[in-house]
Amino acid sequence: MIEVNRLTKRYGDVVAVSNLSFTVPPGLVTGFLGPNGAGKSTTMRMILGLNRPTSGTATIDGRPFTARQAGLHHVGALLDAGDVHPGRSARAHLSALAHTNGLPRRRIHEVLEEVGLADAGHRRVGGFSLGMRQRLGIAAALLGDPPVLLFDEPVNGLDPEGVRWVRGLFRRLAAEGRTVLVSSHLMSEMQNTADRLVVVGRGELIAEETVTEFAARGARAHVTVRTPQAALLVPLLAAAGATATPDGADALAVTGLPAAQVGELACRHHIVVHELTTHHASLEEAFMELTAHHAQYSAQETR
Numbered sequence: 001m002i003e004v005n006r007l008t009k010r011y012g013d014v015v016a017v018s019n020l021s022f023t024v025p026p027g028l029v030t031g032f033l034g035p036n037g038a039g040k041s042t043t044m045r046m047i048l049g050l051n052r053p054t055s056g057t058a059t060i061d062g063r064p065f066t067a068r069q070a071g072l073h074h075v076g077a078l079l080d081a082g083d084v085h086p087g088r089s090a091r092a093h094l095s096a097l098a099h100t101n102g103l104p105r106r107r108i109h110e111v112l113e114e115v116g117l118a119d120a121g122h123r124r125v126g127g128f129s130l131g132m133r134q135r136l137g138i139a140a141a142l143l144g145d146p147p148v149l150l151f152d153e154p155v156n157g158l159d160p161e162g163v164r165w166v167r168g169l170f171r172r173l174a175a176e177g178r179t180v181l182v183s184s185h186l187m188s189e190m191q192n193t194a195d196r197l198v199v200v201g202r203g204e205l206i207a208e209e210t211v212t213e214f215a216a217r218g219a220r221a222h223v224t225v226r227t228p229q230a231a232l233l234v235p236l237l238a239a240a241g242a243t244a245t246p247d248g249a250d251a252l253a254v255t256g257l258p259a260a261q262v263g264e265l266a267c268r269h270h271i272v273v274h275e276l277t278t279h280h281a282s283l284e285e286a287f288m289e290l291t292a293h294h295a296q297y298s299a300q301e302t303r
């Protein structure tokens with residue numbers, strides 16, 4: 001269990017994380033979601049004791065994590081896939097980590113197999129693609145077989161097969177009872193992976209809820225009605241409690257009444273209908289709407 005309690009981090013005038021509280025329970029994948037610059041990496045670094053909070057606390061299983069405690073046995077993390085010496089082979093990189101953390105050497109082979117790099121273990125990391133570096137970073141996080149795992153933007157650079165694989169991996173790790181926190185700036189990456197979401201914007205908590213609860217935000221459907229007799233239908237819809245707004249030349253966007261009732265209403269009044277379509281807002285749209293006021297860099301990337 002990870003517990004973040006009123007965590008704040010300031011860099012001069014920049015408030016990277018502001019009074020942030022949330023929990024990451026074991027046995028589930030928790031998606032840590034927010035636009036660029038929302039403070040996700042800074043929060044993860046504070047959880048891992050790599051950055052000092054300005055105020056507030058972050059604990060893992062009830063205690064602040066410091067690298068000295070139990071190291072990779074307790075917590076595995078992928079923070080920056082580029083943070084590996086380019087001249088080293090993947091195997092040598094993992095070997096050094098295993099040595100300093102007192103881990104058995106057989107784990108090196110096991111995790112290379114696990115992430116699909118068994119054949120590339122002898123190759124220099126400098127020649128790896130971004131996706132291969134991500135896989136190596138994930139291998140390093142798994143090396144100590146830890147009960148708590150943090151992954152910062154693990155999907156970056158992975159091909160579609162890699163994305164599928166990593167989703168399955170996170171789900172399996174959670175099913176084994178581990179605590180899994182995965183950050184992303186894309187809702188689409190999380191909707192088939194995470195059980196719970198912690199959504200942040202400009203360093204602040206926006207939402208902490210299950211994916212099902214989050215999906216309900218996007219459930220506000222509207223119905224498109226295409227009819228050459230819109231002028232007749234509009235007052236009938238209004239009388240039935242729905243709101244109809246023009247949507248192109250011969251169509252209406254209707255909210256407040258399901259498609260079936262719109263169709264029945266039109267039928268009762270002999271109004272010709274050419275199209276009746278229900279539109280659900282996607283999770284991505286719900287996320288965009290939710291974070292719109294919290295996006296710091298909406299026109300350009302921060303890096």
Ligand SMILES: Nc1ncnc2c1ncn2[C@@H]1O[C@H](COP(=O)(O)OP(=O)(O)OP(=O)(O)O)[C@@H](O)[C@H]1O
Nearest residue numbers: 011014016035036037038039040041042043185302
């Ligand atoms: N060492 C630092 N010095 C100054 N400002 C920093 C530092 N680290 C982070 N920041 C600022 O803190 C804010 C949060 O950054 P952070 O990298 O935690 O966000 P993020 O949600 O991980 O973003 P991204 O999705 O772009 O990686 C940003 O405004 C960033 O510029």
